[in-house]
Amino acid sequence: MDLGIEGRVALLTGASRGIGRACATALAAEGARVAICARGRESIEAAARDIARDTGGEVTAFAADMSRPDDVDRLLSGVAEAVGPVDILLANNGGPPRGGFDALDDEAWQAGFDVTMMSTVRLIRGVLPGMRERRWGRVLTVVSSSVRQPVDRLELSNALRPGIVGLFKSLAVTMGRDNVLFNCVAPGRILTERFLSGAKNAGMSEEAYAEKHRTTVPLGRLGRPEELADVVAFLASERASYINGATVIVDGGMIRSLH
Numbered sequence: 168m169d170l171g172i173e174g175r176v177a178l179l180t181g182a183s184r185g186i187g188r189a190c191a192t193a194l195a196a197e198g199a200r201v202a203i204c205a206r207g208r209e210s211i212e213a214a215a216r217d218i219a220r221d222t223g224g225e226v227t228a229f230a231a232d233m234s235r236p237d238d239v240d241r242l243l244s245g246v247a248e249a250v251g252p253v254d255i256l257l258a259n260n261g262g263p264p265r266g267g268f269d270a271l272d273d274e275a276w277q278a279g280f281d282v283t284m285m286s287t288v289r290l291i292r293g294v295l296p297g298m299r300e301r302r303w304g305r306v307l308t309v310v311s312s313s314v315r316q317p318v319d320r321l322e323l324s325n326a327l328r329p330g331i332v333g334l335f336k337s338l339a340v341t342m343g344r345d346n347v348l349f350n351c352v353a354p355g356r357i358l359t360e361r362f363l364s365g366a367k368n369a370g371m372s373e374e375a376y377a378e379k380h381r382t383t384v385p386l387g388r389l390g391r392p393e394e395l396a397d398v399v400a401f402l403a404s405e406r407a408s409y410i411n412g413a414t415v416i417v418d419g420g421m422i423r424s425l426h
């Protein structure tokens with residue numbers, strides 16, 4: 168299937184490893200002109216080189232911290248100047264810190280809000296006017312299966328991510344007439360560094376932690392970042408022209424709820 172996004176400019180944040188990187192690879196393989204960012208300069212530059220080599224695509228790296236408003240502004244102007252006006256945005260912002268409710272003070276709640284909600288709001292604010300003017304846009308974000316069922320000891324994610332789904336649903340309604348589509352992708356258990364970092368929090372070895380979660384998934388295994396990236400590439404594409412306001416769960420059937 169030709170996804171019809173050759174030459175489209177895609178901006179993906181949190182993309183030096185894990186889910187963001189897999190999504191950048193999938194979009195570059197489809198011929199999109201890709202801009203990626205993460206906080207670590209060396210790792211994001213290495214990721215851009217690797218993705219360009221593996222896909223033959225154009226990939227430009229930016230070092231930026233999405234929890235800092237100045238960095239978001241700098242990223243947006245850097246991408247506009249070096250790559251072009253953004254057609255596809257994947258807001259994927261590293262995720263809020265772990266920790267049960269007792270461990271979270273006001274500062275932790277504010278930091279969680281900044282890195283999840285405000286980074287997404289600022290990125291959308293930066294790209295939306297151009298998308299509306301050109302009457303084509305795909306705005307995507309990576310949330311979590313926590314928007315359907317809370318994850319143990321991840322209160323920040325459980326509380327804040329449903330707000331992002333609400334924001335996307337709201338913008339899907341108001342921006343639809345301009346052909347700017349808003350959709351969320353919600354991973355279940357995807358084998359990445361962040362997933363494995365939960366082992367320490369749970370006081371378990373990485374192997375035992377992965378095994379514990381594997382058994383909760385009907386498919387009997389954890390997901391691969393590439394499996395989520397294929398969904399993102401489709402939603403970012405011309406072919407997904409009538410999908411708007413959706414939250415697509417990619418969890419191997421883990422969440423049992425009907426909605």
Ligand SMILES: NC(=O)c1ccc[n+]([C@@H]2O[C@H](COP(=O)([O-])OP(=O)(O)OC[C@H]3O[C@@H](n4cnc5c(N)ncnc54)[C@H](OP(=O)(O)O)[C@@H]3O)[C@@H](O)[C@H]2O)c1
Nearest residue numbers: 181183184185186205206207232233261262311357359361
């Ligand atoms: N993996 C799962 O099973 C799972 C499940 C549900 C939800 N999620 C969510 O999916 C998203 C991606 O997770 P992942 O598993 O791919 O994580 P990961 O493997 O840890 O990768 C996170 C990426 O984001 C970058 N990053 C982190 N904080 C950032 C910030 N403030 N500004 C810019 N870039 C930042 C990291 O690079 P630097 O450290 O260099 O910045 C890295 O490139 C997260 O929001 C996570 O909570 C994941």
